[in-house]
Amino acid sequence: xxxxxxxxxxxxxxxxxxxxxxxxxxxxxxxxxxxxxxxxxxxxxxxxxxxxxxxxxxxxxxxxxxxxxxxxxxxxxxxxxxxxxxxxxxxxxxxxxxxxxxxxxxxxxxxxxxxxxxxxxxxxxxxxxxxxxxxxxxxxxxxxxxxxxxxxxxxxxxxxxxxxxxxxxxxxxxxxxxxxxxxxxxxxxxxxxxxxxxxxxxxxxxxxxxxxxxxxxxxxxxxxxxxxxxxxxxxxxxxxxxxxxxxxxxxxxxxxxxxxxxxxxxxxxxxxxxxxxxxx
Numbered sequence: 001x002x003x004x005x006x007x008x009x010x011x012x013x014x015x016x017x018x019x020x021x022x023x024x025x026x027x028x029x030x031x032x033x034x035x036x037x038x039x040x041x042x043x044x045x046x047x048x049x050x051x052x053x054x055x056x057x058x059x060x061x062x063x064x065x066x067x068x069x070x071x072x073x074x075x076x077x078x079x080x081x082x083x084x085x086x087x088x089x090x091x092x093x094x095x096x097x098x099x100x101x102x103x104x105x106x107x108x109x110x111x112x113x114x115x116x117x118x119x120x121x122x123x124x125x126x127x128x129x130x131x132x133x134x135x136x137x138x139x140x141x142x143x144x145x146x147x148x149x150x151x152x153x154x155x156x157x158x159x160x161x162x163x164x165x166x167x168x169x170x171x172x173x174x175x176x177x178x179x180x181x182x183x184x185x186x187x188x189x190x191x192x193x194x195x196x197x198x199x200x201x202x203x204x205x206x207x208x209x210x211x212x213x214x215x216x217x218x219x220x221x222x223x224x225x226x227x228x229x230x231x232x233x234x235x236x237x238x239x240x241x242x243x244x245x246x247x248x249x250x251x252x253x254x255x256x257x258x259x260x261x262x263x264x265x266x267x268x269x270x271x272x273x274x275x276x277x278x279x280x
Contacts, residue, residue, distance in 0.1 A: 003034070004278040005079040005204055005245070007216070009259060014267040016069035019045075022261030024062040025248045026077035027052075028203065033086035033242035042076040057255065059248035071267075075259065079245075086242035093141065094226035100139045102195045105225075109197075113223060115251035116197035122189050123170045130190045145222065145232055146239065148190070152183055153237025160215060163271060166253055181218040183234040185253055188220055197223040201231060202256035203246035206277050214275040216258060221249060 007026060027039050043050070047064035055061050093099050105113060133151055137143035157177045166185035172178045173186060184200055191198040198220055205217040219233040219240060229249070231240030248256045263269075 001083045002037075002280045003079075003081045003083060003206060003245070004280070005077075005081070006274075006276045006278075007077045007079075007204075007258075008274045009075045010272045011073040011259075012270045012272070013071045013073075013263070013265070014269070015265070016071045017263040017265035017267050018069055019066040019073060020262045020264060021063065021065045022073075022259060024064065024075060024077075025059065025202070025256065025258050025260075026075070026079075027060045027062070028079050028081060028245045028247055029060070031242075031246065034081045034083045034245060037080040037082050038078075039080075040078045042074075042078075044072070044074040045070050055248075055255070057248075057250050059250070059255075061248075069265075081245060083242050088230070088239050088241055091224075091227035091230070093224050098225050099141050101134065101141050101144055103141070104195060105197070109223075109225065113197040116199050116223065117192055117195065118251065119192045120169070120189055122193060123173070126170055126173045126186070126190060127193060129173065130193065134194070141224065148187065149220075149232040149234050149239070150237040152187060152234035156183060156234075158183075158235050162215070162273065179218075180215075180233075180235040181253060184218045184220045187232070187234045191220070191222055199223075199229070199249045199251055200253040200256055201246050201249040202253075202258070203244060203248075204275070204277065205233070205236075206243045206245070206279065208279075212277070214277050216273075216275065217244075218253070218256075219244070 028036055030036055048067045050064040053061050133148050134144055137147050159177050161179040166181040169186040169189045172182040188198040201219050201221050219231055221229040221231045223229050233240055250256050
């Protein structure tokens with residue numbers, strides 16, 4: 001299957017500003033089920049310079065710098081991916097001790113995974129929510145991950161919120177109304193509470209419906225020895241499939257923002273985005 005993704009982002013400023021260097025994160029990763037056939041990035045104003053880099057967490061970023069004053073910044077990313085069939089359950093957790101939670105990673109893995117196990121404080125209500133699901137799964141790792149993902153999907157109302165950082169996990173749990181990034185960040189912190197390494201993923205999700213509306217999507221990945229990083233989407237209550245196209249992943253959601261940078265000047269700005277996914 002051929003997937004074409006056209007993602008446009010535009011910042012319009014009330015008056016001309018000087019663009020400080022910007023990072024762009026739009027290039028999808030190669031995965032076992034999707035090969036990136038082509039990628040292009042069109043930027044206006046044209047940068048004085050731009051370089052493609054691999055960041056500290058193995059994500060592709062484009063670093064750009066500018067000259068002059070401008071009242072608009074436009075980015076158009078066009079990606080073409082070729083997908084193939086994929087069995088998301090084709091793995092074996094090993095050694096078997098990782099089939100039950102809580103578990104403890106080996107010393108070598110602890111060092112590598114340390115950023116992905118760092119916790120923030122979460123409240124007793126959210127911990128109790130996780131404990132009830134753990135008990136229902138009888139501590140089985142995969143059953144817990146599936147049940148938690150489905151339960152979050154069932155218990156929370158999904159909303160579209162184009163801008164802003166994820167809510168704190170306790171706030172998301174209290175509101176019961178959340179964006180995809182809120183739900184993923186809450187799930188990540190709950191998984192870390194049980195000692196599991198978890199990270200935030202930003203990317204695209206294709207769904208075959210008559211009149212789709214697409215937005216940049218966020219979900220969770222957890223590291224299980226023998227399986228590696230595997231994805232769960234609490235917004236949709238499912239294990240991720242070959243219709244999920246990750247752009248970048250990080251221990252912190254802040255490092256997955258599609259555009260990061262600043263401007264010199266006091267002008268207000270308006271952000272507009274559009275995302276189209278075509279299948280052939």
